Amino acid sequence: MYEYSSFDHEFIAERVTQFRAQVARRLDGSLTEDEFKPLRLMNGLYLQLHAYMLRVAIPYGTLNSRQMRQLAMIAERWDKGYGHFTTRQNIQFNWPKLEDVPSILQALADVEMHAIQTSGNTVRNVTADHFAGAAADELADPRPIAELIRQWSTDHPEFQFLPRKFKIAVTGSPNDRAVTRAHDIGLRMIVQDGLRGFEVIVGGGLGRTPMIGKTLSPFVPLDDLLPYLEAVVSTYNLLGRRDNKYKARIKMTTHEHGIEEIKQRVEAQFAKIKPRFAGADLQLLKDIEQHFAPPKFKPLIAQVEADSAPAQTPVFRAWLDTNITAHKAPGYAIVSVSLKKPGATPGDASAAQMRALAKIARNFGHDELRISHEQNVILPHVHRADLPQVFQALRQADLAAANIGLVSDIIACPGMDYCALATARSIPVAQQIATRFQALKLEHDIGPLKLKISGCINACGHHHVGHIGILGLEKAGVESYQITLGGDATTEAEIGTRAGPGFGADEILPAIERLLLGYLKLRLDRHESFLEAYRRLGLVPFKALLYPQTRKAA
Amino acid sequence: MIVIVNDHGFSLQNDLTIAADLSSDFDPEEITSELLQRSCIRITLDSFADGRGFTLAARLRQCGYQGHLRLAGYVLADQYAMARRSGFDDVEISQEFATRQPEPQWLARADWRAHDYQSRLRRPAGPSQQNVESRN
Numbered sequence: 001m002y003e004y005s006s007f008d009h010e011f012i013a014e015r016v017t018q019f020r021a022q023v024a025r026r027l028d029g030s031l032t033e034d035e036f037k038p039l040r041l042m043n044g045l046y047l048q049l050h051a052y053m054l055r056v057a058i059p060y061g062t063l064n065s066r067q068m069r070q071l072a073m074i075a076e077r078w079d080k081g082y083g084h085f086t087t088r089q090n091i092q093f094n095w096p097k098l099e100d101v102p103s104i105l106q107a108l109a110d111v112e113m114h115a116i117q118t119s120g121n122t123v124r125n126v127t128a129d130h131f132a133g134a135a136a137d138e139l140a141d142p143r144p145i146a147e148l149i150r151q152w153s154t155d156h157p158e159f160q161f162l163p164r165k166f167k168i169a170v171t172g173s174p175n176d177r178a179v180t181r182a183h184d185i186g187l188r189m190i191v192q193d194g195l196r197g198f199e200v201i202v203g204g205g206l207g208r209t210p211m212i213g214k215t216l217s218p219f220v221p222l223d224d225l226l227p228y229l230e231a232v233v234s235t236y237n238l239l240g241r242r243d244n245k246y247k248a249r250i251k252m253t254t255h256e257h258g259i260e261e262i263k264q265r266v267e268a269q270f271a272k273i274k275p276r277f278a279g280a281d282l283q284l285l286k287d288i289e290q291h292f293a294p295p296k297f298k299p300l301i302a303q304v305e306a307d308s309a310p311a312q313t314p315v316f317r318a319w320l321d322t323n324i325t326a327h328k329a330p331g332y333a334i335v336s337v338s339l340k341k342p343g344a345t346p347g348d349a350s351a352a353q354m355r356a357l358a359k360i361a362r363n364f365g366h367d368e369l370r371i372s373h374e375q376n377v378i379l380p381h382v383h384r385a386d387l388p389q390v391f392q393a394l395r396q397a398d399l400a401a402a403n404i405g406l407v408s409d410i411i412a413c414p415g416m417d418y419c420a421l422a423t424a425r426s427i428p429v430a431q432q433i434a435t436r437f438q439a440l441k442l443e444h445d446i447g448p449l450k451l452k453i454s455g456c457i458n459a460c461g462h463h464h465v466g467h468i469g470i471l472g473l474e475k476a477g478v479e480s481y482q483i484t485l486g487g488d489a490t491t492e493a494e495i496g497t498r499a500g501p502g503f504g505a506d507e508i509l510p511a512i513e514r515l516l517l518g519y520l521k522l523r524l525d526r527h528e529s530f531l532e533a534y535r536r537l538g539l540v541p542f543k544a545l546l547y548p549q550t551r552k553a554a
Numbered sequence: 555m556i557v558i559v560n561d562h563g564f565s566l567q568n569d570l571t572i573a574a575d576l577s578s579d580f581d582p583e584e585i586t587s588e589l590l591q592r593s594c595i596r597i598t599l600d601s602f603a604d605g606r607g608f609t610l611a612a613r614l615r616q617c618g619y620q621g622h623l624r625l626a627g628y629v630l631a632d633q634y635a636m637a638r639r640s641g642f643d644d645v646e647i648s649q650e651f652a653t654r655q656p657e658p659q660w661l662a663r664a665d666w667r668a669h670d671y672q673s674r675l676r677r678p679a680g681p682s683q684q685n686v687e688s689r690n
Contacts, residue, residue: 011669021662022632030655031630038603039632121603151671157639158612161605226675237609238582272616278677 001062001368002147002291004112011154012109015116019043020102042122042160044115045101048420054093054101055118056108060128060146060170061089061370061378063113065358068369070111072354078104083354085339085347087373087411087462088167089127090118094418116154121162123153123233127169129177130372133292134334134380136326139189140196142172144289145225148281152226159233163240164248166233167205170198174491179373181213181493182206182465184250185232190219197221202232202262203254206459210495211251214259216266224274226281231269235262295366298383300331316391318444319402324387327380333387335365335379336372337394338401338409342434345427346412347375356397364390374411376404406443407451407516408434411462415455415472422455424472424479425505429453432509437516446516448529450489465489467531468515469496470508481508483515485542486534499543500550511546518545555649558624559634561664564657568646570622572596578606582613590619596646599627608640615641631659635666 004012019039026036040046046053056071063071071091075083078100079093086092096104108114118125126146133141149168153159159166169178172189180186186201197219204213220228239262240253247256254262325334337357340346349357357377361369364386370378377399382390394400403409410433413419415426430453437443452466456473463469469484480502487496503511516530522541523533534542558565573592578599589595595614597607611623625637626646637645647655667673 007669007671007674011671014669018632018662025655025659030659035602035630039630121605152675154671155669156672157636157670158608159605160633160636161603161608163605234609234612238606238613242604242606276616276676280677281675284674 001064002059002143002288008112008151009109012112012114012116015043015114015155016102016105016109019105023098023102038120038161041120042117043101043105044118045098046119048094048418050418051095052098052101053418054096054104054115055086055090056093056113056115057118057125058089058091058113058371059150060126060132060143061130061372062132062143063369063371064367065362065369067111067113068354068358068361070107070113072351072358074104074107075351075354082348082350084345084414085349085371085375085377087375087413087460088125089130089371089373090125091371092414094414119165120160121164121166122160123156123162123166123168126150126153127167127178127183127373129171129173130370130374130378131177131325131334131380132172132370133294134327134329134332135173135175135177136328137175138173138328139191140172141292142170142178142187142189144285144292145187145198145222146170147288147291148226148285149229151284152229152281156233159237162233162237163242163253164245164250166236166250168229176489176491176493177372179462179465179489179493180204182210182462182489183213184236185229186213187225192219195221198225200228200232202259203249203251204493205249205251206462206464207249208246208457208459209251210459210464211255212493212495213251214254216259216263222285223282224270227274227277228266228270230273231266234269234273235265239265294329295368295381297329297332297381315400315402316388319391319400320387321444322402322406323404329381331384333382333384335382335387335390336404337377337379337399338403339376339399340403340409340434341398341401342403342408342438343431346410346430349377353397353399356393356399360390360393364393374409376409403434403443405448405450407437407446407449408443410434410451410453411466412453413455413460415453419455419460421458422472423457423474424455424481426453426455426461426470426472429470429472429481429505429508433512436509436513440513442516442520445520445526446530447526448531449516450487450531451512452487462489463487464495465493466496467529467534468512470512473502475502479505481505483511483546485539486531488531497539499539499546501547514545514548515542518542557647557649557652558644559647559652559657559660560644561638561666563661563664564652570594570624572624573621576610578604578610580610582610585614585617590614590617592621594622594624595619596624596626597642599625599629602628602630602633608636611637611641631655631663634660634663638666639670639672 169183171178201213202216365379412430416422454461465487484496488494
């Protein structure tokens with residue numbers, strides 16, 4: 001994985017020094033709160049409901065055991081002993097004191113991490129497929145290009161005051177696990193006539209006006225990618241609206257001007273700036289690629305394949321069924337560690353759990369960890385022979401929930417318990433649903449299901465692309481939860497359809513229960529997932545499940 | 555009273571004649587060869603949050619503009635390095651602002667050539683860029 005160059009080290013050190021001075025200048029009155037705000041935001045510091053919140057980048061979701069241990073240390077020393085992993089491969093600390101933040105940034109810099117551009121109207125932390133470099137189905141590891149984009153976008157002089165935030169995601173696999181169609185720019189790797197490049201998708205986004213991204217170029221060769229991206233962001237910087245923040249994202253710029261006009265402007269600008277890069281970017285990419293060489297995989301030992309190990313228990317078997325994904329190296333597996341134990345806060349990990357994960361990664365996982373946009377932790381390289389030991393270690397850390405991809409593997413935003421923007425609680429709803437279906441013992445029967453909850457229309461919980469989406473709103477002083485159905489975050493990305501009127505806080509769980517128990521009766525057989533059944537049958541029968549009274553009255 | 559900020563700090567001397575005054579909403583499609591011949595172009599920001607000025611400066615340089623480029627209006631000391639890296643030669647601020655954000659705060663970013671990721675991603679500065687850099 002990527003190790004900082006002396007340039008990176010000096011840059012980060014300088015940046016910490018600058019931020020220390022900015023905090024001091026805020027305190028001595030040189031900077032007004034309005035002026036300080038974008039400066040703290042571009043260093044990851046938000047002002048939340050109860051306190052400051054620091055959002056730390058985990059670039060393209062990759063970290064090593066030393067970095068994970070440092071996150072645990074920060075959680076204990078400067079926060080309340082835990083951290084919250086987000087849908088954009090960040091970790092948030094919810095209770096830091098302003099005066100401690102420069103020291104936290106220094107502690108991050110010590111392990112080659114930072115909080116730069118995790119907030120504000122800048123190019124945000126670049127995200128990537130959380131199985132990158134391990135998945136059996138990928139064309140190539142997308143992380144070298146993601147690291148190149150990180151370096152290019154960091155402190156880019158033109159793009160620190162964009163009309164609005166700007167999110168980029170990269171996938172190297174035809175099976176999109178990075179939600180590229182819901183990003184300002186989504187990059188999907190393609191190999192054309194032996195030449196590597198990317199489909200460039202622009203103007204996707206969730207939020208109050210959800211849009212699926214449109215293809216700006218079906219193929220940009222790798223050699224042209226950075227100048228092409230710069231042309232897109234430059235075009236957006238000049239063209240994006242600055243009079244209305246709700247119309248300022250590039251999805252609205254694309255909508256208002258049309259993809260053809262954007263394309264024309266981008267291509268003209270690309271032609272102008274391409275010669276200025278002159279291969280220096282590609283030389284750097286070559287250096288970066290060396291950092292991402294695969295680990296030295298151990299040979300396959302047929303006799304101790306975990307699947308045929310004698311000492312299997314039903315819980316271990318269930319965990320193998322849900323939490324393991326095919327690895328490209330023979331004898332290896334990708335392990336997804338669920339941060340969604342029913343009843344727990346989705347995405348939260350305690351300092352002790354972070355340390356346990358770090359230890360497992362070091363002992364059994366070639367020292368690598370990933371954070372997924374689904375708020376889980378991934379051990380990307382585990383030898384199958386080690387799976388029983390990994391499972392035992394996870395169990396001891398209370399991290400062995402066997403629910404990846406099931407109903408209780410819920411994405412939820414922090415909601416009104418933490419967030420100043422939220423209009424309803426989301427974590428308690430997630431906890432209720434997860435606990436209920438665990439008690440019903442129906443999770444495995446229901447099978448693959450993406451349930452996503454947002455506590456306001458900004459849609460941080462990605463509810464628009466959940467098979468079942470729940471949007472918490474406030475109506476006349478009480479919480480009201482709207483359900484959307486049929487959303488999809490994968491390659492065939494789709495925005496879900498609103499099913500009907502909202503449900504009260506005490507009605508949402510029974511509604512979800514009716515919906516899923518009803519699905520079990522509607523499906524052809526247990527191989528037809530909820531999404532497939534919905535696509536076959538349409539909204540009507542599912543709506544009838546959600547609103548039985550209406551049906552009787554009609 | 556206005557203050558000019560460059561890599562050496564504050565200067566009250568202002569002997570340049572502004573040949574073109576652009577606002578940040580200037581359409582880059584209107585960058586004409588006539589404009590590129592002007593000796594001094596000034597771009598004024600009404601808000602420090604308006605990032606268009608930086609891209610506009612970069613576009614002018616990309617079109618071959620070799621004259622003096624000045625950033626004026628509501629600019630923070632923290633934006634000095636961004637301005638220089640985008641192609642501006644100096645920054646013009648009000649006396650009042652210069653009092654609130656005094657010279658050392660600007661000089662702290664006079665090392666704008668250091669720690670610049672962009673410099674690693676592009677070919678070494680060409681003739682036009684060197685021109686810009688040698689001026690101060």
